[in-house]
Amino acid sequence: MPADAAAWHAWQAHQHQQRQRAAAQAAAARPSWTRRLRPAPPAPVRAATLVAALVAGLAFALLLGDGMGPGLALAALPAMAAAFTAARAAHRKARPWTLAWVAGCAALLVIPALRDSAWPSTLAILCTALLGALALHGSRTWPGVLLSPLGFADAAVSGIGWAWSGLHAVGRGSKERWLPVAKAAAVAVGLLLLFGTLFSSADAAFADLLGDLMPDISLVDGPLRIVLFLFGALVALTAARAAAAPLRWDRIEVAPGTPRSRIEWALPLILLNLLFAGFNAVQLAVLFGGYDKVLKSTHLTYAEYARQGFWQLLWATLLTLAVIALALRWAPRGKPGDRRFVRVVLGVLCALTLVVVASALRRMDLYVDAYGLTQLRVSVAAMELWLGLVIVLIVAAGVFGARWLPRAVVGSAAGAVLVFGLLSPDGMVAERNVARFEETGKIDLAYFQSLSADAVPALDRLPEPKRSCALRGINDELSAAGDTPWYATSLGEYRAREILRERPVTAPYEVCSRLGSFGSRIEY
Template identity: 55%
Template sequence: MSSPSAAAPPPRVPNDPYRPPVVPSPLQPPAWMKATEPRKPTPVPGVRVVAAGLAAGLVSAAVLADGIGVNLLICALIAAVAAGLAGRSAGRQVRPWTVLWGVVALLLLVVPVLTDAGWPTFLAIVTALGIGSLALHGGSRWAGVLLGPLGFWAHLVPSVPWAAMTLRDRQYPARERILPVLKASAVALGLLVVFGALFASADAAMGELFGDLMPSADVGDLPLRVLMFAVGLVVALGAAHTAASPRRWDRLPVAPGRERGRVEWALPLIALNLLFGAFAAVQLVVFVDGYQAILRKPGLIPSEYARQGFWQLLWVTVLTLVVVALAKRWAPRRTAGDRLLVKGLLGLLCALTLVVVASALYRMQLYVDAFGLTRLRISVAAVELWLGVVFLLVIAGGVLSSRRWLPRAVVLSAALAVGVFGLLGPDALIAEQNVARYEKSGKLDVGYLRELSADAVPALDRLPDDRRTCALQLISQDLSEARSSWYSTSLAEARARDILRKNPVAPDGGNACLRAGFREDYLP
């Protein structure tokens, strides 16, 4: 007979109320965080990666303080080299989608090279950062392509100590010889910059000597250039850290939605399809008979009808996209009949939504013909057009019975839309449309046109004397005050300077605006 100490403990009852609750260890990360962990530890970057990061910082400090143009593309190429070196040292393979995302990100940075307008440039830069981050992370599912563009920012802070590991590693070859030289060079460069700038400011002869050696040396620019160095360094190292240790957002556990019954799922969509079909039939009648039959109703202003109809139809398009996504999540999918029903109802709804997109764009065209083109109007029209492309992609995914490519195709279409939008020059299109409208009807909002960028100069140059002077007054002042370094000058800015050099703007801009019917205190 065994002793009590050697006896086996009695088994616990699963529903024992006295059993202590199982508390997960605080050292164990949650499941969603495990899904995004790197597959292996981040390798030490190596001297070439650090050198590329330092080169990106130095080039950024030298050229980005004067403005944005081809210099931004040059800095991005250096950061791409740092990322490529880090990814290669980490053993990552170059995939076709990685190359495609990288090329699209660099092409988006061509927008500042060609256009002078700030708003499409900002949109292109932000999109390029997102697409570049997606290229570094990878991803094919919705979680990957939606979170991948945001994951880059989490790598910025740890990238600097990660790069410093190269210099702290005792196994690094020739460390004892290289580190003292680097430290001494950095201290010497700092002393020369600070005291040289002070001597140049104190003595004219020294200032002329330093001006010949370093044309861009300026004490006032020093803080900005230090900031640009830090930004260029951290962005390049962040790209390298992302390439060496990307988060795998595609591994996020996403549970499929609970299937609904055919009647419960299909009845709301059938009703919605009938409503959309009625709208499409009305629009077909309108397109055949013309809008004039509707606009002859008392109290209906054509411009108001077009404006209100556009915004309402834009919301219809956005909400329909949400409905399609939710319906797909809860769709019945057990049998072939269920899958055929899902394809039929969702495909019909997407096809009818294209009629909504066409109607919205036509109404915007009516409104633009009445009041002219503006930045807001061209922006929302571009968004509506892109939503139509998204619905076409959704229809193609249903027809081909394969949607593995759909998330990346939607993001790619958005990036290409931003690139095309910027390369077309929205301000140039706005000016061209308003000038053509003025030549036909004599109506012109010169107060709005004078707020455009240098992209609008070729079109505004066709206006008659007073209106031309008033429209180009602010643009001419901005171009005369702006720096003109080759690397920070866009093609549109150079073209505008050439036009204004051949045909300068008259100095009496205020009087010209008054004669053109515009006052300085007028708020359009």
């Protein structure tokens, strides 16, 4: 080993020991719970991690300046590589749940590449951040699951100093380690620019292909690109710092509640079960007795009956989950008989709550039949379905044990968001309303103006001039956006542009105005 390389490693080891001693002294002055939460100082950052952070910054600047799409998933790859190299340097091994969270992140990042609609993409990105926090921190308990995303703030602040010390160490290290790599990269970039320019000038088809593949950068969006570069590098360093030395959120201990006696604990819940059973009995009577009789006796319209109960039942489901959580905290658990008693009472409550969930979804179905499907209605129905799944998981935890429940709830949320995005909610809304128009002749053209390009394939089935009027808002938005590069174009936008290119919008403004395309829509 060269003498300067050996000196560099010795200097790094000495600096690491000093940081450990300083951290131990600082930990002694902190409260006990923070000492349990704070891990040992991370090992010095490796050059591979710094290179991955640099590549992540460049990817963010080049691929996200024109919008999201496939570029978001591509820009996330170097950030994942930075976290991987940092975890390997810290000798952390990937566990099955960690691999599951990483796979979930990769799957969720596909949603912006498929859907033009912003709301499923936003949900997917937020859920990706949550899964990434769990993968990096390895959390298993409820405090860990809920608090892991806060570790990103700590990792972002400490990651900057960690990266700076690594750059300082690399600068002091042997030039034989990094100078050849820098030279090779500079030569490679120069050769690509030189021959790429020559080939582009020699062949127009190659120039057009190269222009489509390469990001279009101008001086006007320079500040935005700089901000994206800094943000991308910070995201990569944050992930790497969290992977190198994550906060131990699972070490936070939540003291169990004081157990109550059977009568004190069970009486409110038994009465609540009786109330749920009475409500469900009425729902079954309505189901078998027919809605017409109920509507006649209550003097409500078909849609009013459905609308009247859905939101109340949604809140009832949410409050039931809160009641179950509090009941478990104060449940009697001294004897095996107490634990069986708790399972029976809460199991009955969960079963009755599932009937309430089914009733809420049935009411929403009635309401959609009367007034059509909207973004709000499809989203709250999806939420109600997920809450029902959570209740099923709680029942399974009562039978098989609750150790896996926090991670299962998060996994179910990620799966729900993934399915929600893959099903294309805007496409579902357009498809359901077009089918309703084919059956009843009723349609609200004004509502379609706010949908995304994902709705174009379904709206394209409408007859003219309703088709052109329904697509006018989407067509104007795509025309104003102009041609977007491939890395910022979702599959939904690409399909919409192809359809509108083959069959343009032809109905004039006056015709669409008479059909009500630009009127205000009332969300019942």
